[in-house]
Amino acid sequence: MSARSGIRRVAVLAASASLALIAVPAADAAPALDGPALAKKLTKDVTVDGVNRHLIALQRIADRNNGTRAVGTPGFEASVDYVAGKLRGAGFDVSTPEFTYQVQVTDAAVAKVGTTTYENIPLTFSPQTPVGGVTGTLRAVPEDATPGCEAEDFAGQDFTGSIALIRRGGCTFDLKHRNAAAAGAIAVVIANNVDGKLSGVTLGQPGVVPTGGVSKADGTTLFGKAGQSITVDLRFHQQDKVARNVIAQTRTGRKDNVVFSGAHLDSVEAGPGINDNGSGSAGLLETALQLGGSPKVNNAVRFGWWGAEELGLLGSTAYVKSLTFEQQLDIALYLNFDMIGSPNAAYFAYDGDDSDATGAGPGPYGSGQIEKAFVDYLTLEKKVQVEGTDFTGRSDYGEFIAQGIPAGGLFTGAEQIKTPAQVLKWGGTAGVAYDKNYHGKGDNLGNIDRVALDRNSDALAWVTASYAISTEDVNGVPARASRVSARIAAKSSKAFATDAHHDHDVVS
Structure with a gap:
């Protein structure tokens, strides 16, 4: 066997081995992952x-x-x-x-209808009310799968100067309160949709009208008081803290x-x-x-x-x-x-x-x-x-x-x-x-x-x-093994091409 024939055989074997590495599943095989x-x-x-x-x-x-x-x-x-x-x-x-962050320390967290006061916790990034709060008619947004998530949810009622009551769920608090503000509401109360307080929640960015949250039970009670006058008082101050x-x-x-x-x-x-x-x-x-x-x-x-x-x-x-x-x-x-x-x-x-x-x-x-x-x-x-x-x-x-x-x-x-x-x-x-x-x-x-x-x-x-x-x-960053394989394949391909060129010279 000539040396040139030996080189050609190595190149062919390398190419065949590369093809053998490609898994060809049976036609009736269930799809599966072949991860590293x-x-x-x-x-x-x-x-x-x-x-x-x-x-x-x-x-x-x-x-x-x-x-x-x-x-x-x-x-x-x-x-x-x-x-x-x-x-x-x-x-x-x-x-x-460590990082420094600000916590919102509540000074007033009130929703008051008549003589009854409900805990109404300010959402993070909510604007504050003046001392004494803001007062308006309580308008309840109808409860469905996405309450307050569409502008249409506020149609059929006059929300101008009102306090909007919206059940949690279906979209972000931010979207709910912005839709309410666009309809004319001067404040928003979000009622929890699971048992317990509505605490530790955020608008995610600076809000446009004061927005607080009440418990599921208090929210249900407030839905029954729609149309009455309500006062919302949301005030707080910021305090620096450190966490890890x-x-x-x-x-x-x-x-x-x-x-x-x-x-x-x-x-x-x-x-x-x-x-x-x-x-x-x-x-x-x-x-x-x-x-x-x-x-x-x-x-x-x-x-x-x-x-x-x-x-x-x-x-x-x-x-x-x-x-x-x-x-x-x-x-x-x-x-x-x-x-x-x-x-x-x-x-x-x-x-x-x-x-x-x-x-x-x-x-x-x-x-x-x-x-x-x-x-x-x-x-x-x-x-x-x-x-x-x-x-x-x-x-x-x-x-x-x-x-x-x-x-x-x-x-x-x-x-x-x-x-x-x-x-x-x-x-x-x-x-x-x-x-x-x-x-x-x-x-x-x-x-x-x-x-x-x-x-x-x-x-x-x-x-x-x-x-x-x-x-x-x-x-675009491949695995090291892939890079090595690519280099080997490239070298093998080059060797095969060179050998084929030499054989062509001999034949011609």
Whole structure:
């Protein structure tokens, strides 16, 4: 055999081997994902029992601290110490950077009809009333699936100079109060749609008219007093406080193409926050611990547990804004996990490409690919249908998106109502909130759908690990192995072409 023939044979064999690496499924084979070995292993290692152990820890921390893990309380500080301690033990580079935030200290929180006074808690970013409040006729917006979410909801009544009463649900508080203001209302009262106070909620941005919230029971009573005169007095002052985030990063992988996964760690004051957001925090923590601080990855993985999300995404916003433009460029993408075990669970993935056309628009380029990664895993591996959910600005992806960082994540639903069509897909109960204890005292260990928690924790692990190997579909950065294979294939192709050229010379 000549040397030239030997070269040609090696090239042909290399080309044949490359073709052999392409898996061709049987015509009748069920579709399945063929992810990297790391994703397969991590998904197997992250168990619902492991995740649940962290939920038990968070519940006990709340039990020892007046039933709450809200930012600014010992329960939140103990939660930070628990998470950071676990991560340090697993070999991560861990920090707990501080940020300063303002808390709204209430001076007046009143809705008064006749001689009866109701607690009416100002929403974060609400304007204040003058001392003594504002008075007008109480006008009730009709209750339906999306009360106050459309301008038409205010037709048929004169809201000029009135106080609008709107039931929670269906859209953001901000949209409700802006629609009311556009109709002429001088103040808004939001009635909770689940038992308990309406506390720890926000307009998300500076409001246009004073807006407060009452409990579900008080709201129902007020609906019966529509047409009567009501006085709303909402006043408060701001106070500076300091809180901590938890940031942990692997010691391995590229530091300029970081995969970032995050969840908020704080609860509302009313309860222990085991679904919101112990579920996301626990799933994220177990994924990090099973991954370990020095995994064999191409891209470094950074994990974040945010403080003061319940006060307006304050921890995540402060963190992202603290980064220079170059440091933000180092983040390839952000994955958010805020409630992944709701008791009447939905299966939502953030609608990165706006394919559901629900109004909020797409995320930065790459967000649609992230959405597809979650949808593919849940539909192909877990046989669960997935719906898109808007980037409404209600969770910690907000500032990442604002800075152009592609984002995605999972969500099992909050106070919104599950529909009959969704029950056919997912089970559960129609006409009931995805989480009937949302932001309430009842958000405890009994407030978790552990099947949903298991499925979503696996999806969290799968997608995080997959991007730790390659983010090529998001930003064009392939896995190291892919780059090596491409170089080998290119060299083999060049050798084959050269050999073929020489053979042509001989023949001619």
